[in-house]
Amino acid sequence: MKFDIVGKNIIRTDAYSKVTGKALYPQDIYMDNMVYGKTLRSKLPHAYIDIDTSEAEKIEGVIKIFTYKDVPNNSHGVVFKDHEVFCEKKVRRIGDPIAFVVGETEEVCKLALDKIKVDYKELEGVFDPEIAMDENSPKVHGDSNIVYHFKIRKGDIEEGFKNSYVIAENTYKTHMVEHAFLQPEAGVSLIDEEGRVTVMVATQYPHYDREEVASALNIKEEEVRIVNTNIGGAFGGREDISLQIHLALAAYTLKRPVKVVYSREESFIAHAKRHPMIMKCKTGADKDGKLLAMEAEIIGDTGAYASWAPNVLRKAGVHITGPYYIPNVVVDSYAVYTNNPFAGAMRGFGATQVPIAHEQQMDILAEKLGMDPISIRMINIFKQGSVTATGQVLTESVPVEACIKEVVKRMDLFGEEGHNEETW
Amino acid sequence: MKKRGRGIGVSFYGTGYGNGFPDVSKAKVVLHDEGKVGIYVGGTEVGQGAKTALLQIGAETLSISLEQILFISEDTSLMPDSGTAAASRQTYNTGNAVKKACENFKDRLIDIAKEELELNSTHGLKVEKGEIYLEFFPDKRISFKELVDKYGDGTIQGEGEFIAQTVEMDPETGQGAPYWPYTFNACGVELEVDTLTGQVEILDAVFAQDAGKAINPHLVEGQMDGGFAMALGYALFEDLKLDKGRIKSNKFSRYLIPTAMDMIDVKNIIVEDPESTAPYGAKGIGEPVMIPIAPAILNAIYDATGVRIKELPVTPEKLRKALDEANGGGGSD
Numbered sequence: 001m002k003f004d005i006v007g008k009n010i011i012r013t014d015a016y017s018k019v020t021g022k023a024l025y026p027q028d029i030y031m032d033n034m035v036y037g038k039t040l041r042s043k044l045p046h047a048y049i050d051i052d053t054s055e056a057e058k059i060e061g062v063i064k065i066f067t068y069k070d071v072p073n074n075s076h077g078v079v080f081k082d083h084e085v086f087c088e089k090k091v092r093r094i095g096d097p098i099a100f101v102v103g104e105t106e107e108v109c110k111l112a113l114d115k116i117k118v119d120y121k122e123l124e125g126v127f128d129p130e131i132a133m134d135e136n137s138p139k140v141h142g143d144s145n146i147v148y149h150f151k152i153r154k155g156d157i158e159e160g161f162k163n164s165y166v167i168a169e170n171t172y173k174t175h176m177v178e179h180a181f182l183q184p185e186a187g188v189s190l191i192d193e194e195g196r197v198t199v200m201v202a203t204q205y206p207h208y209d210r211e212e213v214a215s216a217l218n219i220k221e222e223e224v225r226i227v228n229t230n231i232g233g234a235f236g237g238r239e240d241i242s243l244q245i246h247l248a249l250a251a252y253t254l255k256r257p258v259k260v261v262y263s264r265e266e267s268f269i270a271h272a273k274r275h276p277m278i279m280k281c282k283t284g285a286d287k288d289g290k291l292l293a294m295e296a297e298i299i300g301d302t303g304a305y306a307s308w309a310p311n312v313l314r315k316a317g318v319h320i321t322g323p324y325y326i327p328n329v330v331v332d333s334y335a336v337y338t339n340n341p342f343a344g345a346m347r348g349f350g351a352t353q354v355p356i357a358h359e360q361q362m363d364i365l366a367e368k369l370g371m372d373p374i375s376i377r378m379i380n381i382f383k384q385g386s387v388t389a390t391g392q393v394l395t396e397s398v399p400v401e402a403c404i405k406e407v408v409k410r411m412d413l414f415g416e417e418g419h420n421e422e423t424w
Numbered sequence: 425m426k427k428r429g430r431g432i433g434v435s436f437y438g439t440g441y442g443n444g445f446p447d448v449s450k451a452k453v454v455l456h457d458e459g460k461v462g463i464y465v466g467g468t469e470v471g472q473g474a475k476t477a478l479l480q481i482g483a484e485t486l487s488i489s490l491e492q493i494l495f496i497s498e499d500t501s502l503m504p505d506s507g508t509a510a511a512s513r514q515t516y517n518t519g520n521a522v523k524k525a526c527e528n529f530k531d532r533l534i535d536i537a538k539e540e541l542e543l544n545s546t547h548g549l550k551v552e553k554g555e556i557y558l559e560f561f562p563d564k565r566i567s568f569k570e571l572v573d574k575y576g577d578g579t580i581q582g583e584g585e586f587i588a589q590t591v592e593m594d595p596e597t598g599q600g601a602p603y604w605p606y607t608f609n610a611c612g613v614e615l616e617v618d619t620l621t622g623q624v625e626i627l628d629a630v631f632a633q634d635a636g637k638a639i640n641p642h643l644v645e646g647q648m649d650g651g652f653a654m655a656l657g658y659a660l661f662e663d664l665k666l667d668k669g670r671i672k673s674n675k676f677s678r679y680l681i682p683t684a685m686d687m688i689d690v691k692n693i694i695v696e697d698p699e700s701t702a703p704y705g706a707k708g709i710g711e712p713v714m715i716p717i718a719p720a721i722l723n724a725i726y727d728a729t730g731v732r733i734k735e736l737p738v739t740p741e742k743l744r745k746a747l748d749e750a751n752g753g754g755g756s757d
Contacts, residue, residue, distance in 0.1 A: 001704075003704065004484060005480045005484045006480055006481065006639050006706075007638060007639065007640075007641070009640060010479075010480055010640055012476040012640075012643065013475050013476050013479060014469060045669030045670070094669050127669055151595070151596060153596065153597045154597070170734060173736070175735075175737060176664050176666060178664060178679060180679070196501070204468055205507070205508035207500055224500075225500055225501045227498055227499050228468055228498040230469075232471070233470065234509065235470075236510060239508065264675055264676065265675055268671055268674040268679070269671060269674065273664070314442075314602070315442070317598070318593075318603070319436065319438070322434065323435060323608060340666060340669050341669070347654065348711045349711060351435070351715060352655075355433055355715055355718070355719040356718060356722065358719075359433045359435075359716070360719065360734070363431070373431070377432070377434055382436065390598050390599055390600055391600065397605060397606075397700075397705075399634045400436065400609075400634065402697070403434070403609050403634055404610045406632035407610045407612040407631075411430065413432060
């Protein structure tokens with residue numbers, strides 16, 4: 001098929017404004033009569049709290065200090081509504097929002113943050129997801145720290161390992177990382193000419209923000225307007241609510257434009273992180289390198305809040321086989337609460353962690369069999385018509401063999417060891 | 425001592441919300457003054473190039489120039505909900521919605537043109553370059569501008585909706601069709617390990633990424649470079665240094681991400697195998713481009729040193745320690 005515009009290297013429409021510095025980010029917005037906001041955050045990972053804002057309110061220039069008492073509906077969250085707009089009784093991580101100071105200047109807000117008294121009654125925290133799974137460990141929410149358990153049961157795993165000539169059994173661990181987008185969170189809220197609470201913010205999903213703002217303020221979605229500015233990177237870190245509700249609540253209450261800009265340090269503790277995962281993998285293959293069985297347990301630390309944890313650990317569980325046909329598969333994937341920073345969406349969403357395990361398993365099996373890393377992959381790789389561990393048929397557009405061949409060709413990868421050309 | 429090694433990483437990635445959850449994208453196309461066409465869609469530009477790719481899909485479908493299109497994707501009071509800019513879903517899901525909206529808009533234009541041109545049927549009417557005309561008698565033609573002048577700004581519209589197909593997995597067996605479509609890739613890296621310092625230097629990389637069909641090849645290559653850099657940081661540098669829930673590396677002087685000095689000129693190869701349910705065959709690549717790199721690096725470190733690192737990140741300290749242990753706790757060489 002011949003196209004006129006599809007397939008052409010059109011210069012991106014936002015390129016000119018971005019490279020010339022003309023693109024507008026929320027940090028760049030100034031409005032008449034505008035006031036500023038700053039967030040008071042938890043200093044402890046697990047504690048009961050009692051807040052006293054009376055001293056801070058006396059500071060000249062402080063307009064209002066918002067706490068849980070001011071929010072009509074204090075909960076939000078992308079899957080479970082386990083986040084509080086402002087913590088009421090308990091903080092569950094360092095960085096949990098407790099109060100939001102609005103003042104005439106940023107300096108006044110900073111002074112007020114220091115004058116808010118938070119009485120912490122520290123609770124024992126849990127920071128290791130394997131310990132958190134124990135029923136006797138401290139609970140972050142409710143009765144259990146296990147948020148989600150995903151299972152795959154396919155074929156006969158015992159039989160698969162019994163028939164295996166080689167088995168690789170290893171535990172892999174990945175760590176918690178940060179999106180490190182260029183532009184820290186910022187936003188400006190106001191009441192627009194039609195009376196709508198308007199939040200100008202850099203967000204991945206403006207309609208979701210509208211839904212959460214309307215829900216928190218207990219008003220109709222039509223009364224809320226989200227305007228997306230230019231966005232300085234996201235990578236999943238702008239999916240959960242950060243400052244949108246704080247801003248909307250302040251503008252809605254005070255009827256003045258309100259601006260918030262997070263510092264880099266605040267950005268680090270404000271948004272989600274990538275789930276650290278512990279991946280225990282047992283993979284078996286026959287003498288020819290054909291995969292016969294995989295047993296995997298994945299434990300993902302979602303920190304203090306669920307965010308996308310069920311979806312992330314589900315995606316990890318589905319993808320831990322790698323792009324290979326395996327007839328017998330058992331997967332158990334768990335998402336677990338701890339008092340660590342909360343984990344959520346980040347580029348790859350659980351599928352980025354699991355190849356750390358499955359791709360090393362492939363090389364380990366190849367070495368045990370005296371094969372090269374390419375040949376063992378080619379024997380097992382998904383093709384058109386292959387069936388995944390969840391029973392899904394890959395009916396079309398499965399060019400993974402072609403991808404491997406391109407890499408091998410251009411790098412002469414493992415050429416010196418010689419591939420068994422007949423296998424692919 | 426410096427040791428060289430090579431490794432490969434291969435991955436697949438299911439795009440979209442998945443698991444039977446309704447994954448809906450909507451778009452609206454409106455005829456405006458001067459014959460300009462407004463595409464209204466909630467597909468967020470986070471830097472990945474959604475605005476440009478969706479614009480190209482719209483222009484291709486409407487057979488008009490990019491300059492004739494107004495693209496509105498910022499304000500919830502103006503645009504329909506097209507889902508989140510996540511799950512590598514905007515090109516496939518919202519691209520499909522834009523294509524459908526443009527097709528419906530064209531059908532609407534053809535219906536109106538039939539009346540305006542006093543024809544008996546819509547057969548043979550074509551929409552191209554801002555005009556509707558009868559292919560075998562091109563004197564019968566009317567422009568977008570003439571139509572909007574007569575009908576008024578905003579009155580001629582087309583809408584489009586796309587819902588992806590997935591099947592919820594069984595809670596006990598995990599059997600189901602959790603994602604569609606899947607995107608594939610492979611990456612090979614060559615690197616050098618300094619056994620004295622534990623530092624890893626990437627020397628060469630070949631990265632092949634399936635895109636279905638690349639709507640804009642330079643944007644795909646940009647994503648591949650960005651994904652490579654992000655994965656390089658994930659594998660070798662980035663560490664929040666968590667201590668009892670506290671992030672100790674909370675600024676860029678402590679939390680090290682790759683710089684231009686760490687990046688190499690990756691040999692990017694776009695592999696095309698169009699997907700029939702996708703707009704012009706295009707699948708999402710925004711997340712997949714980061715996935716195979718870290719495992720390729722780990723496999724190459726093993727190839728170089730004979731030491732298998734099973735825990736990220738592979739900082740110089742960690743690698744040096746592992747090398748020492750492999751050598752019986754003695755010196756590095």
